[in-house]
Amino acid sequence: MTRTIATLLALGLLIAGRSPSGAAELEAPLPNSDNPAEFPPAAAPGFGEALWEILTLKNYNTRLVILSTSLMGAACGLIGGFLLLRKRSLMGDTLSHATLPGICLAFMFMVALGGNGKNLSGLLLGASLTGLLGCASVLVIRQLTRLKDDAAMGIVLSVFYGLGIVLLSIIQGLPQASAAGLQSFLYGKVASIIFADFIVIALVTVASIVGCVFLYKEFRMLCFDEVFAATQGWPVHLLDIVMLTLVAAVTVVGLQAVGLILVIAFLITPAAAARFWTHHLGAMLAIGALIGSLSGWLGTVLSSLFPRLPAGAVIVLTAAFFFLISMLFGPAKGVSIRLIRHRKLKRKIAKQHLLRAAYEWLEIHDAGQKPEPADNRTIPLESLLKARSWTPRSLQRQLRSAYNHALLERYDSTGLVLSEAGFRQAARATRNHRLWELYLIENAAIAPSHVDRDADTVEHILGEALTRELVKLLPARQSASLDAVPGSPHPLKRNDD
Amino acid sequence: MIRLFRLDRASRAAPYQNDVGRPGAFPEHSPASPLSIHDLTVAYHRQPVIWDVDLEIPEGKLVGLIGPNGAGKSTLLKACLELVPVASGLVRVYGQPYSKRRELVGYVPQKESVDWDFPASTLDVVAMGGYHRLGWFRPVNKRCRAESMQALDRLGLSDLAHQQIGQLSGGQQQRAFLARALMQNAKLYLMDEPLAAVDAATETSIVELLREMKQRQKTCLIVHHDLATVTDYFDWIILLNMRVVAAGPTQEVFTQENLRKTYGGNLTILSAAADAVQNAGE
Numbered sequence A: 001m002t003r004t005i006a007t008l009l010a011l012g013l014l015i016a017g018r019s020p021s022g023a024a025e026l027e028a029p030l031p032n033s034d035n036p037a038e039f040p041p042a043a044a045p046g047f048g049e050a051l052w053e054i055l056t057l058k059n060y061n062t063r064l065v066i067l068s069t070s071l072m073g074a075a076c077g078l079i080g081g082f083l084l085l086r087k088r089s090l091m092g093d094t095l096s097h098a099t100l101p102g103i104c105l106a107f108m109f110m111v112a113l114g115g116n117g118k119n120l121s122g123l124l125l126g127a128s129l130t131g132l133l134g135c136a137s138v139l140v141i142r143q144l145t146r147l148k149d150d151a152a153m154g155i156v157l158s159v160f161y162g163l164g165i166v167l168l169s170i171i172q173g174l175p176q177a178s179a180a181g182l183q184s185f186l187y188g189k190v191a192s193i194i195f196a197d198f199i200v201i202a203l204v205t206v207a208s209i210v211g212c213v214f215l216y217k218e219f220r221m222l223c224f225d226e227v228f229a230a231t232q233g234w235p236v237h238l239l240d241i242v243m244l245t246l247v248a249a250v251t252v253v254g255l256q257a258v259g260l261i262l263v264i265a266f267l268i269t270p271a272a273a274a275r276f277w278t279h280h281l282g283a284m285l286a287i288g289a290l291i292g293s294l295s296g297w298l299g300t301v302l303s304s305l306f307p308r309l310p311a312g313a314v315i316v317l318t319a320a321f322f323f324l325i326s327m328l329f330g331p332a333k334g335v336s337i338r339l340i341r342h343r344k345l346k347r348k349i350a351k352q353h354l355l356r357a358a359y360e361w362l363e364i365h366d367a368g369q370k371p372e373p374a375d376n377r378t379i380p381l382e383s384l385l386k387a388r389s390w391t392p393r394s395l396q397r398q399l400r401s402a403y404n405h406a407l408l409e410r411y412d413s414t415g416l417v418l419s420e421a422g423f424r425q426a427a428r429a430t431r432n433h434r435l436w437e438l439y440l441i442e443n444a445a446i447a448p449s450h451v452d453r454d455a456d457t458v459e460h461i462l463g464e465a466l467t468r469e470l471v472k473l474l475p476a477r478q479s480a481s482l483d484a485v486p487g488s489p490h491p492l493k494r495n496d497d
Numbered sequence B: 001m002i003r004l005f006r007l008d009r010a011s012r013a014a015p016y017q018n019d020v021g022r023p024g025a026f027p028e029h030s031p032a033s034p035l036s037i038h039d040l041t042v043a044y045h046r047q048p049v050i051w052d053v054d055l056e057i058p059e060g061k062l063v064g065l066i067g068p069n070g071a072g073k074s075t076l077l078k079a080c081l082e083l084v085p086v087a088s089g090l091v092r093v094y095g096q097p098y099s100k101r102r103e104l105v106g107y108v109p110q111k112e113s114v115d116w117d118f119p120a121s122t123l124d125v126v127a128m129g130g131y132h133r134l135g136w137f138r139p140v141n142k143r144c145r146a147e148s149m150q151a152l153d154r155l156g157l158s159d160l161a162h163q164q165i166g167q168l169s170g171g172q173q174q175r176a177f178l179a180r181a182l183m184q185n186a187k188l189y190l191m192d193e194p195l196a197a198v199d200a201a202t203e204t205s206i207v208e209l210l211r212e213m214k215q216r217q218k219t220c221l222i223v224h225h226d227l228a229t230v231t232d233y234f235d236w237i238i239l240l241n242m243r244v245v246a247a248g249p250t251q252e253v254f255t256q257e258n259l260r261k262t263y264g265g266n267l268t269i270l271s272a273a274a275d276a277v278q279n280a281g282e
Helices: A002-017 A022-028 A047-055 A061-084 A089-097 A099-112 A120-144 A149-172 A177-187 A194-212 A217-222 A226-233 A238-276 A281-306 A311-329 A335-365 A381-386 A392-404 A421-444 A452-463 A464-473 B011-018 B073-080 B120-135 B141-152 B169-181 B200-217 B225-231 B256-279
Strands: A408-411 A415-417 B037-042 B047-057 B062-066 B088-093 B105-106 B189-191 B219-224 B234-239 B243-249
Touching: A002 A238, A002 B062, A047 A061, A047 A281, A047 A464, A047 B243, A061 A089, A061 A194, A061 A217, A061 A238, A061 A281, A061 A311, A089 A099, A089 A120, A089 A149, A089 A238, A099 A149, A099 A177, A099 A238, A120 A177, A120 A194, A149 A177, A177 A238, A194 A217, A194 B105, A217 A238, A217 A281, A217 B120, A226 B105, A281 A311, A311 A335, A335 A381, A335 A392, A335 A415, A335 A421, A335 A452, A381 A415, A392 B120, A415 A421, A421 A452, A421 A464, A421 B169, A464 B243, B011 B141, B037 B073, B047 B073, B047 B234, B047 B243, B062 B073, B062 B200, B062 B225, B073 B088, B073 B219, B105 B169, B120 B141, B120 B169, B141 B169, B169 B189, B169 B200, B200 B219, B219 B225, B225 B234, B234 B256, B243 B256
Parallel strands: B062 B219, B062 B234, B105 B189, B189 B219
Antiparallel strands: A408 A415, B037 B047, B037 B088, B234 B243
């Protein structure tokens, strides 16, 4: 609720703060004396050639921009992993929005000192200062009041952003016309990246990699169980500050690529996507960095092929595309792998039901004798249909699949004959079912007349170890041999009467 | 951050000066006792959670900490570990403040206190118990891994060492936490409901481990819920309901009278409050 209000407030301030010509100014590149070349290369004759030129990094500027966004993506994906696991995603958002007043104040300060206010390191320094100040405000509000984290962050985010927008509109009223370039920090402007920026980006990337490698163990513990870390004497707050500082550094350099509104997506999306691929933290961080840099690279290429599309948004959308793919097809937690596992289990259960029904039919019709695999009796489908709620079609489908797995000797529309392997599996399925039934009767006080259903839900997932345990627990009732099928604790129905 | 808001040691010791008249209010900090707590009061937002807790736990015993919900059991453990600010009183671990005796204290938090979806294997989690021995920046080495495997083995989890922790059952997760505490190689263990919501087999194996720890002269302070098993498991118990109702050897302390005082206390206050509200309305 608070966040919704805060967002609305911020949105209102954004609209109010924008001058009528805001949109046009956004398109205008930041004038840069040492950046005379155009990005994307304007004179590319055809689409194919332009693509070729961009992909092969022929143009110096293209090379610079693509390298910068890829590095930025790697750093964001890496640090974003820890931010995500620390459950501080919103903190990253607060930080990025809180950079805006810093940028504006740094500009005003530099203009007041007599410069033109366009010194990038000065602007980024200001951005980092207010960004961290925003985070500190969240911590202070949380400490002094009983407000929850999300409320504190919502308040700080909107207030700092609002302040930034107000400062921005003041700057636009100043005589220095070039002030409009500041707005590129809102949505990012990769085209304005120059060699000096590239160096800063590379340094920050290296710093974040070094930080994550050296503090891997510490950050892992902090993210998993901060209370336990504190009892071991680790300075939890210091570690948090180091982590936030790295986040701030990455965010501030990310401002140039995707802008302060979207940088949070660049931090969180690749890391969240990586989580679908692995259960290992190191691998997750590496994959996150990879997805981040791929998004930076592909997004920049796409946006330079279609120069009307803003690069920052395209980069974020590319990352979102990777997220979607990961969510659907990630082998560790993806949606499809879960569906596949579910279907596999369902099939296994259906197969075991079929085999057990066949085995029980044999038991009944062998008049108390233990069924033998060599019997080769034809089991009529009619009686199987009555044993379970199968339709003739679903039964046929299962028969086909069982036949394909060599569990049936033969089958037709009237009956089936188990193969030797099928018979052994049928005996095992029946044994598991009976063991579980006996266990439930003895230990869970379930009536023999009701136990069939309850056993049904669990028997399919009994492993060998658990089955052995069950046999050990029930020595009095049956011969302790693992392969012996115990008798049914309840009368079996003759379905063919 | 919390530390900034805490009183310094000198001012915390001061209240004792006014308490000279009370018997036992001036206890010696016996260096032999694994954990001695003196007049401890903890408050959250000016609302006291535990009042004047005064205890000395004997060495090499399984000590049960028992009381109704909201009695301050977890808070007492956290106060001993300096995880929550203390309003007054002090805690001594083997005669010293906890911050100087960390390596002697192991901690098993409630299972629900962490997110088990975290990308880590059982081995990774157990190894965390040995991080403080590795020190800053050093990655988990072979020795730490081998020790973790041993701890896993003692809890029958070796087969699950490389499973992601989210795939463990509740009882296995609880045992993973115990294995992590074993890795700490401490002398005093504080455990927050290690037997809550585990199946019977896990409970048996955990209790077996606790008895084995006791034989090796370890002291365990265990928050426990199930009154039926108290006499079975513990040598010593503390009945807590904001104040210590009774503490001592189980057979002396675990009486109907004491239990009524522990568990009935809240009820009595509630009904008294309800009466007061009613009277005010009339």
